[in-house]
Amino acid sequence: MRNRSTTLGISCILIAVTLLSLCIGQPPEPTPSPTQESEYDVSAIIDKIDVSDPQSYHAAEELVSLGRPAVPALLGLLNSLDPKIRWAAIYALSRLALPEDIEDLAKGLDDPDVGIQVITAATLLGLGDERGTNILEEAANSDLMFPYTNPPDALGDYASWVLEQGTQAGSFEPEGTLDEVSPITEPNDGVTVDITECTIDMTMNLQFMGDGATEKLASMWADAITEMWSGKSSAGCTTKVTVNTLIKDEYDPLYFPVIVKKMLHPGAQHVSYVWYLQGEPVCCEWDSNDTGFAVAHEAGHMLGLSDDPPGNSNLSIMSQVCCDAEGNPPEAKPQHIDEILRNKNLQCPEECRPDLIVGVTATPQTPKINTVVVVTAVVTNEGKLDVTVTFSVDIFVDGNLVKTEVINGLEKDKSTSVNYTTTFSKEGNHTVKVHADSGNTVEESNEANNERTIALTVTKEDKPDLTITDITVRKEMGSPGDAVLGGDIVTFIITVENQGTQDAKGFTVTLDVRGIVQDDTIKALSAGGKTTVEFMYKVAYPGENPVKATVDPDNKVEESNEKNNVKETSLMVGSGPGIPSSPSPSPQPPSQYPDLVVTYVRVEWVIYTVPYQIHLFGVEFTVTNYGTNCQGPIKVNVWLDNQSTVVGTYTYTGSLSQGQSFSYTVTMDVPVSDEQxxxxxxxxxxxxxxxxNENNNTMTKTFPEETTPPPTTAPPTTAPPTTTPPPPKPPDLAVTYVRVQWVIYTLPYQMSMTGVEFTVKNFGGDCLEPIQVSIWLDNPSNTIGTYIHMGSLLQGESFHQALTLDIPISDEEHVCGVFVDPYNAISESNEGNNTLTKTFPEGGSNYLVTRGLLYPVKDVSMELTNRHIPMRFCIF
Structure with a gap:
């Protein structure tokens, strides 16, 4: 490249095979380093290449800097078992090899890696050897990606490009030297720049002369110039580039001449000379026939631009003509367009600029506390020019930035919207502000209309608020007087109010007196409404009886206040004739009350062998009335291990006279654990x-029986003794099964943990509480997932769950653990069996990535690789 303030000369473009690199004049031979002198030990350089870090791939450029003396060592590395070493070697050889290296280089055509085959074939073709052409033709149809390239490069695209360049370059015969260029008179610039309304019209007339001038080459120049310089903006105007080409050996003074000569180096290469003024030539080496970036750079000079200062390029087309190490291409900058206009004494009219107008709405406009509010910001370009750069839209709530969205340009008379969803936890006044282009990246005709602020007033949310406001007792029957004595029947009157601002529907009210729970359902209660629920209760014991009433115990109604749903009190009961102060199993005289007694119980159960499981199938029972006549309905509960675990019910609807009985069998199918x-x-x-007598209403049966089953004789005619069930057994939760799902992605290589399946079983008594399960990886403190089982888990029951994950992990063995009840919230009979672990991958897993597939290997010398090393991009 050149600076127009110095002596101008001839700029040329020299074709290389693979990598772009900039030089002034003919590149000098590298000076051997100490590393070269010690048989060019390249291992230290190759060790710098980390397959997991694409930024390290540029270290391979150091191999090229060793020069020709390193070629024998590099050719030897083509036999390495390590694909990374072979890739680094062929990369350097593609830059250093000469025709005398062809036979040793050709071994790369048989490499197991198709990418190495392709780059070997491309290198041979550049040296004039076409034996790898069939590999390139086959690869041109491949959808594989090049490893060790950053960013990843398509194998098929590269092979097609090599074949295209080889075909074009094959028409050139090596002849001539740089000295054969004859100076010609200074040409007309062939370039015009003007402004029409809001368009910067740039016209370039290019005449291609010489032995290498072709229509294809001229078309490539025109496309490259148009792609780089058209559509760029300056102060509201946008460039429109027109390139006219002429192929003619006789110089036309209306055109800017491009002299194309044939090249002296082997490998079917050529050089183009771009004329400016008489002087010394400036030479640059490139990787294809006049690369588009080089052409665009020279076009910048034709437009009157000088080279940008080194070190401040920021990927400027006027300072570099190839991609950076990350693969980012150079580009024409706004300051370039500004300089072109200044040189031509042109200025874009101010009215040509865009104009961003901001609007903002909030839905609903009068939100309630904790209700969802959707903020919609609308940005409209009401100017006369499209916005071609990116700009931000910022949303602020109460002065705090809550969202930034980047907009990639906006056409004139078009709008774009940005949404943000939020809630307000406090009532009162709030603000929402939207600011477009806060960074002033867009040059506008009006910069004062980019903000808009609206005010919101938030009020209390519309929700029900259910509460128990009163509990009263009404004596129905029993002892005389107002005092409540043992044996009396009373009615509890529960007053329920909805103190919220929204109606409540379908909720339950429960009454708990000394553990006896009754419930009733209220279909609806309007906002501000009040209702009562009554429960009849027979007082069993004297003394203080705790009473608790609860509205919506299952939290089915979403309320504004969930903490006022319970009210507690107590009922003082004196000793009376109905119930003595000390309960006795003896029945009362039959002349006063009924006396219902369970006189017979038989349990039906079975054992399945495959898989082994005990099942409770049925319970047969007999109820006898030893008191006065009893009018139904009479309800019977069948329970397992604990009276709260009801497994069946029966309601007898007839009457039951003194001495009469009824029998019934409740059928079921309940799996139980292998114990009594x-x-x-x-x-x-x-x-x-x-x-x-309220103390003889229950009879129990233990199964499986340790002795012979009870006889099937008729029940006794006198009341049996009262039986009391044993205290409930605590649960025993255990993780019984764990399976881990994992996968290996090949491009880029990454092992990921994708899921965990597990089973939790209760080997103890019934568990009626929520059960939490934690999933951890490698360490119990590294929790990666949780699950909460909300239903009950009865004795012998289990639940199975699968959690879906996507967690990148290192390529080594890991341990996944499943931990039930990690915080010991549930009291269990055995706290030592709550965790089960699984090691994966099973037995360790190593894979060799070859031609886009995964193959398991055991040879430790064959590394797992599918990373990329740069092959066609500039490395700085």
């Missing part, structure tokens, strides 16, 4: 019937 269990039958479980 208790099946219980309780008549009148909620004490809805006043009896002379």
């Amino acid at each position: 269990h208790i099946a219980g039958v309780t008549v009148d479980p909620q004490n809805m019937i006043s009896e002379s």
Whole structure:
């Protein structure tokens, strides 16, 4: 490249095979380093290449800097088992090899890696050897990606490009030297720049002369110039570039001459000379026939631009003509267009600029606390020019930046919208502000209309608020007087109010007196409304009886206040004739109350062998009335191990006279653990019937029996002794199964953990609480997922769950653990069996990535590789 303030000369473009590199004059032979003198030990350089770090790939350029003396060592490395070493070697050889290296280089055509085959074939073709052409033709149709390239490069695109360049270059015969260029008179610039309305019209007339001038070459120049310089903006105007080409050996003074000569170096290469003024030539080497970036750079000089200062290029087309190490291409900058206009004494009219106008709305306009508010910002370009650069739209809530969205340009008379969803936890006044182009990246005709602010007033949310406001007691029957004595029947009156601002529908009210729970359902209660629920209860014991009423115990109604749903009190009961102060199993005289007794229980169960499992199939029972006549309905509960675990119910609707009985069998299919269990039958479980003896309503049966089953004789005619069920067993939660799912992605290479399946089983008593399960990786403190089982888990039951994950992990063995009840929130009979772990990959896994597939290997010398090393891009 040159600076127009110095002596101008001839700029030329010299074709190389693979890598772009800039030089002034003919490149000098590299000076051997100490590393070269010690048999050019390249291992230290190759060790710098980390397959997991694409930024390290440019270290391979150091191999090229060793020069021709390193070629024998590099040719030897083509036999390495390590694909990374072979790639580094062929990369350097593609830059250093000469025709005398062809036979040793040709071994790369048989490499197991198709990418190495392709770059070998391309290098041989550049040296005039076409034996690898079939490999290039086959690869041209491949959808594989080049390893060790940053960014990843398509193998098929590269092979097609090599074949195209080889075909074109094959028409040139090596002849001539740089000295054969004859100076010609200074030409007309052939370039015009003007402004029409808001368009910067640039016209370039190029005449291609010499032995190498072709229509294809001229077309490539025109496309490269148009792509780089057209569509660029300056102060609101946009460039429009027109390139006219002429192929003619006789000089036309209306055109800017481009002299194309044939090249003296082997490998079917050529050089182009771009004339400016008489003087010394300036030479640059490139990787294809007049690369588009080089052409665009020379076009910048034709437009009157000088080279940008080194070190401040920022990927400027006027300072570099190839991609950087990350593959980012150079580009024409706004300051280039500004300089072109200044040189031509031109200025874009101010009205040509864009004009961004901002609008903002919030839905709903009067939100409630904790309700969703959708903020919509609308940005419209009301100017006369499209916005061709990116700009930001910032949304602020109460002065805090909550969202920034980048907009990639905006045509004139077009709008774009940005949405943001939020909630407000406090009532009162709030603000929402939208600011477009806060960084002033867009030059506008009006910079004062880029902000808009709206005010919102947030009020309390519309939700129900259910609460128990009163509990009163009304004596129904029993002892005389107002005092409540043992044996009396009372009615609890529960007052429920909805103190919220929204109606409530479908909720439950429960009453708990000394552990006896009754419930009722309210279909609806309007906002501000009040209703009562009544529960009848037979007082069983004297003394203080705790009473608790709860509205919406299952939290089915979403309320503004969930902390006022419970009210507690107590009922003082004196000793009375109905119930003595010390409960006794003896029945009361039959003349006063019924006396319902469970007189017989038989349990039906079975063992399945495959898989082994005990099942409870049925419970047969008999209920006898030893008191006065009892009018139904009479409810019976069948429970397992604990009275709260009801597995079946039956309601007898007829009457039951003194001495009469009824029998019934409740069928079921309940899996149980392999141990002894208790099946219980309780008549009148909620004490809805006043009896002379409330202590003989339950009978239990232990199964499987340790002795012979009970006889099937008729039940006794006298009341049996009262039985009391044993205390409930604590749960015993255990993780019984774990399976880990993982996968290896090849491009780029990454092992990822994608899922975990597990089973939790309860080997103890019933668990009625939520059960939390944590998933951890390699360390119990590294939790990667959680699951909460919200239902009950009865004795012997289990649940199975699969969690989907996507967690990148290193290529080594890992341990995944599943931990049930990690915080010991549930009291268990055995706390030592709550965790089960799984090691994966099983037995370790190494893979060799070859031709886009994964192959398991055990040879430690064959590394797992599918990373990339740069092959066609400039490395700085």
